[in-house]
Amino acid sequence: MSDKSGAKKIVTAAVVVIGDEILSGRTQDKNMAWIAVRLNEIGVQLREVRVVPDIEAEIVAAVNALRAKFDYVFTTGGIGPTHDDITADSIAAAFDVGIDFHPEAMALLTRHYETSGIEFNDARKRMARIPDGASLINNPVSKAPGFCIENVYVMAGVPTIMQAMFEEIAPTLHGGPKMLSRTIGAGLPEGRVAEKLGALQKAYPDVSMGSYPYFRQGEVGTNLVLRSTEKADLDAAFGELVEYLKGEGVHVVETT
Numbered sequence: 001m002s003d004k005s006g007a008k009k010i011v012t013a014a015v016v017v018i019g020d021e022i023l024s025g026r027t028q029d030k031n032m033a034w035i036a037v038r039l040n041e042i043g044v045q046l047r048e049v050r051v052v053p054d055i056e057a058e059i060v061a062a063v064n065a066l067r068a069k070f071d072y073v074f075t076t077g078g079i080g081p082t083h084d085d086i087t088a089d090s091i092a093a094a095f096d097v098g099i100d101f102h103p104e105a106m107a108l109l110t111r112h113y114e115t116s117g118i119e120f121n122d123a124r125k126r127m128a129r130i131p132d133g134a135s136l137i138n139n140p141v142s143k144a145p146g147f148c149i150e151n152v153y154v155m156a157g158v159p160t161i162m163q164a165m166f167e168e169i170a171p172t173l174h175g176g177p178k179m180l181s182r183t184i185g186a187g188l189p190e191g192r193v194a195e196k197l198g199a200l201q202k203a204y205p206d207v208s209m210g211s212y213p214y215f216r217q218g219e220v221g222t223n224l225v226l227r228s229t230e231k232a233d234l235d236a237a238f239g240e241l242v243e244y245l246k247g248e249g250v251h252v253v254e255t256t
Contacts, residue, residue: 010229011176013039014048014066018059018077018087019157022051030159031076038166043175044072054078059090067094067152072173074166077157079146081123088147091154092131102130105145112143138168177229182238185253186245189213190222196244197224204237206230 015035021027029051036046047070052058059078067073078087092099105128113120127144130136137146137155141164146155148169155165186193190211201209207228214221224241228234245252 008177011044011072011174012047012070013044013072013074014050014070015046016059016062016066016073016075017049017051017157018054018075019051020054020084022077023053029076031157031162034159034163035074035076035166038170039173039175040179042170042173043178044173045176045179054084054086056086056090056093059087060094063091063094063152067150071151073152075152075154076162079127079144079154079156081126085126087154088129088131091134091147091149091152094152095131095133095149097132097149099129099131101125101128102134102136102145102147104136105130108143108145137165140164140168179227179229180231180234181225181227182234182254183226184224184238184241184245185221186224186250187219187221188245188248188250189220192248193222193224193245196241200237200241203240204228204233206233207237209237 015032017029017032019027022029032049039046048066050062050066052062063073063075075087075091078085078090089099106125109124109128110120113124130145130147131149134147134149137148137153139145139156139161141161142156144156146153146165148154153169155162190213193211197209197211201207207226207230210225212223212225214223226234226238226241228237242252
């Protein structure tokens, strides 16, 4: 994806994790990290994640704020058959559109439950309610579809189903330059490298730099992570940091 000048545009995304069970700690979210890695492979930078309860006003506020700010918004959770699965209604409210049983969704779920010998009851029919104007996201695992409306992609919360849905839409996502990363494992406290890292950050503003201390087997160390879409800048900053650490007598290992 490029802007009008022909330069490659940074493409950004946000994730809205929906569910009281996530906020209560009963269920641990496994989707955000997977989505972040997968988006980076496509060339989309995940910039923000919000976790919201099963409350329509909270979902509407999060989705409307993020869809105006980022190129893509992905939601997970709340599209099942139970009373607290209110994501579809909330997305319809966010876009100020109606919601009704989608003919294609009804047809595929009818076939699925007939083939499975399971009653297609009113609760299960709720999964065919789709906001007006939305297109379906295929669900090859359990058939109940997700949907997309403008730049918002609504997917299931169950990781295996969410991942399958994401792979269905992945070919349609347009990325920009990919974020590259290099990591140094250095056997020193992060306070010893903080000043140099700050100076390097000023010299290479297009390179994101972070320090993350670790403690293992009695050793105090720091992982230094450099990230950028510009390979030349990344390599130059990395080289300077390695030379500095070696000059300080520090044993360094590139871990990625």
